Amino acid sequence: xxxxxxxxxxxxxxxxxxxxxxxxxxxxxxxxxxxxxxxxxxxxxxxxxxxxxxxxxxxxxxxxxxxxxxxxxxxxxxxxxxxxxxxxxxxxxxxxxxxxxxxxxxxxxxxxxxxxxxxxxxxxxxxxxxxxxxxxxxxxxxxxxxxxxxxxxxxxxxxxxxxxxxxxxxxxxxxxxxxxxxxxxxxxxxxxxxxxxxxxxxxxxxxxxxxxxxxxxxxxxxxxxxxxxxxxxxxxxxxxxxxxxxxxxxxxxxxxxxx
Numbered sequence: 001x002x003x004x005x006x007x008x009x010x011x012x013x014x015x016x017x018x019x020x021x022x023x024x025x026x027x028x029x030x031x032x033x034x035x036x037x038x039x040x041x042x043x044x045x046x047x048x049x050x051x052x053x054x055x056x057x058x059x060x061x062x063x064x065x066x067x068x069x070x071x072x073x074x075x076x077x078x079x080x081x082x083x084x085x086x087x088x089x090x091x092x093x094x095x096x097x098x099x100x101x102x103x104x105x106x107x108x109x110x111x112x113x114x115x116x117x118x119x120x121x122x123x124x125x126x127x128x129x130x131x132x133x134x135x136x137x138x139x140x141x142x143x144x145x146x147x148x149x150x151x152x153x154x155x156x157x158x159x160x161x162x163x164x165x166x167x168x169x170x171x172x173x174x175x176x177x178x179x180x181x182x183x184x185x186x187x188x189x190x191x192x193x194x195x196x197x198x199x200x201x202x203x204x205x206x207x208x209x210x211x212x213x214x215x216x217x218x219x220x221x222x223x224x225x226x227x228x229x230x231x232x233x234x235x236x237x238x239x240x241x242x243x244x245x246x247x248x249x250x251x252x253x254x255x256x257x258x259x
Contacts, residue, residue, distance in 0.1 A: 010041040019138040030092040046076040049120035058089040095121040109185040125177035132174035146187040181254035201240035
């Protein structure tokens with residue numbers, strides 16, 4: 001069993017930039033990943049949690065390296081140096097949990113539930129909650145759907161074909177991996193602003209569009225009340241909520257985006 005407490009004292013992962021493609025046909029996800037990390041002290045092996053994933057084109061600082069795939073982690077043992085490093089790779093996973101494909105056609109929904117240490121089933125990341133990273137996800141998907149993730153939506157661009165778009169989300173501060181989220185569906189949206197100028201985004205399935213008022217009528221007031229009562233401003237740039245079908249629990253408070 002790898003000692004992650006030991007790793008965290010020797011390696012600091014800073015940022016992730018990932019471009020992801022969920023595939024509802026075979027219920028898989030693939031992606032191109034860039035990790036920036038810093039080696040603080042000498043270490044033999046660096047591990048990234050990754051459950052039953054396949055990896056290709058693994059490079060550190062632009063050079064192809066040998067690696068070990070244990071079925072539970074991507075293990076790196078060469079190519080890195082003390083100080084700043086860049087890791088890039090491609091991966092594919094067909095998760096049995098944590099990433100769920102519900103329905104089909106225009107009723108398709110895709111959503112994640114990473115509570116605890118399960119994000120590593122669909123995104124190479126860190127089960128140890130003490131390893132905090134700035135996660136920036138770009139997701140390529142059918143342009144008839146809405147894609148949600150953590151942080152601010154920076155842009156939506158045309159993908160490699162005229163039927164897809166790439167949604168680019170960006171975080172400004174680090175967080176634990178289990179708080180990374182993705183939700184895809186035929187959603188409609190309304191927005192609001194708090195007194196402290198935080199943007200609130202409210203989503204519903206398009207078939208439930210008449211239920212915005214009864215679903216979200218007090219959310220803005222609740223935000224204003226807590227900030228005034230606690231005396232601490234909400235620390236993130238945006239907050240969104242999205243109900244999904246067949247969710248496993250009553251809710252999951254991912255960073256900036258509650259499912």
